[in-house]
Amino acid sequence: MPELPEVQTIVADLKPRLEGRKIAGITVLWRPTIAQPQVEELTERLIGQRIERVWRRGKYVVMDLSSDDRLVLHLRMTGRLLFRDRSAPEDRFTRVVIHLDGEQQLRFADARKFGRIRLLDDEQFRRLSASLGPEPLSGDFTLDWLTEVLARRGQRIKSVLLDQRYLVGLGNIYVDEALFEAGINPTRPANTLNDDEVERLFHAIRKALSSGIADRGTSFDSYLDAFGEPGQHQYRLQVYRRKGAACPRCGTPIERTVVGGRGTHFCPRCQPVTPSRASETVLPSRKAQQPQG
DNA sequence: CAATCAACCTGGGTGC
DNA sequence: TGCACCCAGGTTGATT
Numbered sequence: 608m609p610e611l612p613e614v615q616t617i618v619a620d621l622k623p624r625l626e627g628r629k630i631a632g633i634t635v636l637w638r639p640t641i642a643q644p645q646v647e648e649l650t651e652r653l654i655g656q657r658i659e660r661v662w663r664r665g666k667y668v669v670m671d672l673s674s675d676d677r678l679v680l681h682l683r684m685t686g687r688l689l690f691r692d693r694s695a696p697e698d699r700f701t702r703v704v705i706h707l708d709g710e711q712q713l714r715f716a717d718a719r720k721f722g723r724i725r726l727l728d729d730e731q732f733r734r735l736s737a738s739l740g741p742e743p744l745s746g747d748f749t750l751d752w753l754t755e756v757l758a759r760r761g762q763r764i765k766s767v768l769l770d771q772r773y774l775v776g777l778g779n780i781y782v783d784e785a786l787f788e789a790g791i792n793p794t795r796p797a798n799t800l801n802d803d804e805v806e807r808l809f810h811a812i813r814k815a816l817s818s819g820i821a822d823r824g825t826s827f828d829s830y831l832d833a834f835g836e837p838g839q840h841q842y843r844l845q846v847y848r849r850k851g852a853a854c855p856r857c858g859t860p861i862e863r864t865v866v867g868g869r870g871t872h873f874c875p876r877c878q879p880v881t882p883s884r885a886s887e888t889v890l891p892s893r894k895a896q897q898p899q900g
Numbered sequence: 901c902a903a904t905c906a907a908c909c910t911g912g913g914t915g916c
Numbered sequence: 917t918g919c920a921c922c923c924a925g926g927t928t929g930a931t932t
Contacts, residue, residue: 683926719909
């Protein structure tokens, strides 16, 4: 699933190849992919525009156009953004093709059809961006800020971290990895984390995302980069989709539960529901289970 | 406010 | 081999 590291990888590869290029045309093969505006209006506003800048906001790919409109793409779960020669073999599940000047084209392929492309003016984009939390790899994301946000939420920590209004970029893979790295149980209410735990989480979020970027993303199901190549981070995950495998830190089998409707992977020993001091390990009592009445 | 769930979709895996 | 079934999870929105 494209999360921040996957989108970042795509953007970094597209940037030098798209900036300065002109859009020559667009072919829409699956209409609902174009969420806004109508296809006819999109075509009219898009053709002839130069792509000035390619960047990322959260999990959105953003292309600033010479008209001051912005082309905004979200890959959702199975979306791919492929930079191809016009003559390249067709890519399965292609929904929209953006034709560039010259021989190349950008193909938006998406098996499950959840991905969306929007063309937004200044005001519309400003509103979208304002609805999103800070970038975790930027200076806007600080320990003080995280401390304050978590202190105000009684929701489970995993749900808070997945909510793009608070913090952008984390999806189901990297949130599980970050919580493991920080030694925090995904079901802990956010406002029960102590200062030490928040600080560990702060660093763990950045580490998990940076590590994913360094490996050019995680290719489990459908993710491929702009050239159609898989990332390598799936080989370095510590807990995600490793149910039953040994925890890399203590050897306890990794468990899987569901939190907020998401498959959730964690080490029951390294990420206890009740926080324990690092120096002592609380072993469960033999008769800890009490029948509930 | 918090938690749950359905909806959007379909490929790919499972069990029989 | 065929087929019914279920799961994957980003985001929005409705319901409890």
